[in-house]
Amino acid sequence: MRLAERPTGTAAPGTRTGPLLRVQDLSVSFATGSGRLRAVDGVSFDVGAGETVAVLGESGSGKSVTAQTVMGLLPRPAGRIDGGSVSFDGVDLLDRPDSYTRALCGTDIAMIFQDPLSSLNPVFRVGTQIGETLRRRRGVSRRKAREHAIEMMHRVGIPAPEKRVDDYPHQFSGGMRQRVMIAMALSMNPRLVIADEPTTALDVTVQAQIMSLLADLQREEGMALVLITHDLGVVADVADRAILMYAGRVVETGPIREVYDHGAHPYSVGLMGSLP
Numbered sequence: 448m449r450l451a452e453r454p455t456g457t458a459a460p461g462t463r464t465g466p467l468l469r470v471q472d473l474s475v476s477f478a479t480g481s482g483r484l485r486a487v488d489g490v491s492f493d494v495g496a497g498e499t500v501a502v503l504g505e506s507g508s509g510k511s512v513t514a515q516t517v518m519g520l521l522p523r524p525a526g527r528i529d530g531g532s533v534s535f536d537g538v539d540l541l542d543r544p545d546s547y548t549r550a551l552c553g554t555d556i557a558m559i560f561q562d563p564l565s566s567l568n569p570v571f572r573v574g575t576q577i578g579e580t581l582r583r584r585r586g587v588s589r590r591k592a593r594e595h596a597i598e599m600m601h602r603v604g605i606p607a608p609e610k611r612v613d614d615y616p617h618q619f620s621g622g623m624r625q626r627v628m629i630a631m632a633l634s635m636n637p638r639l640v641i642a643d644e645p646t647t648a649l650d651v652t653v654q655a656q657i658m659s660l661l662a663d664l665q666r667e668e669g670m671a672l673v674l675i676t677h678d679l680g681v682v683a684d685v686a687d688r689a690i691l692m693y694a695g696r697v698v699e700t701g702p703i704r705e706v707y708d709h710g711a712h713p714y715s716v717g718l719m720g721s722l723p
């Protein structure tokens with residue numbers, strides 16, 4: 448049995464009809480000195496179980512704020528949800544306190560950020576951090592959690608994990624640190640992983656390695672994967688579907704190749720121009 452077996456009580460994949468994640472007409476704004484800035488403006492999209500969806504758009508188009516809202520991580524009180532709904536497996540998340548969503552996050556939903564250093568605690572060993580959710584949520588022993596961490600590090604391609612499990616985050620290179628972050632995100636066998644610019648902080652060669660690792664893990668684990676990026680090139684071969692955001696709105700959506708080949712919005716045409 449896998450240590451991170453899904454708890455009973457959460458519906459098994461496929462027992463509910465409808466998409467795994469449904470964002471409907473979501474609007475989010477921030478207080479600014481001179482009023483409110485609409486960061487997300489009537490955004491709707493679905494992510495099916497096991498699907499890989501790219502959320503594309505230039506910097507400032509509302510990608511991260513959308514993800515933060517889904518994860519219950521919207522900074523309050525500056526950030527405000529003005530309307531719409533977000534449901535995960537049929538359960539409306541915006542009806543519930545952020546703490547509920549954050550409890551779901553880390554188990555059923557996991558997030559990977561651009562900069563692993565902002566998510567990893569510098570004074571805790573990576574193995575402790577990878578195994579922590581398992582310990583906290585499932586009450587497994589320290590020794591078992593450490594074993595699970597080693598297994599996860601192995602799965603994300605960290606060499607000699609049994610030697611590295613007691614190292615600290617700063618002892619890893621940027622790419623290896625992102626692998627630690629991915630191990631942490633996947634440690635609870637989530638059904639949805641949202642990766643917000645997971646390769647942006649990395650060297651070009653490492654970017655490709657991390658992206659293909661995510662694609663491999665998606666195939667092996669079957670979780671739904673949302674890849675947020677401003678860089679069309681890094682997700683072209685990985686995603687099934689693309690959602691293109693511009694100024695807080697979804698301006699284009701469809702199979703990723705179709706968006707590339709027949710994209711009608713001037714911004715997607717611009718992005719296509721930058722493809723090799």
Ligand code: ADP
Pocket residue numbers: 477478484485486504505506507508509510511512513522525526
């Ligand atoms: P993206 O991830 O697509 O680059 P974001 O979702 O981070 O864009 O930002 C969308 C808009 O919301 C931008 O105009 C940004 O400046 C604004 N914004 C994001 N986070 C905050 C915040 N915490 N406070 C105020 N404005 C914010």
Ligand code: MG
Pocket residue numbers: 507510511512643644
């Ligand atoms: Mg962003």
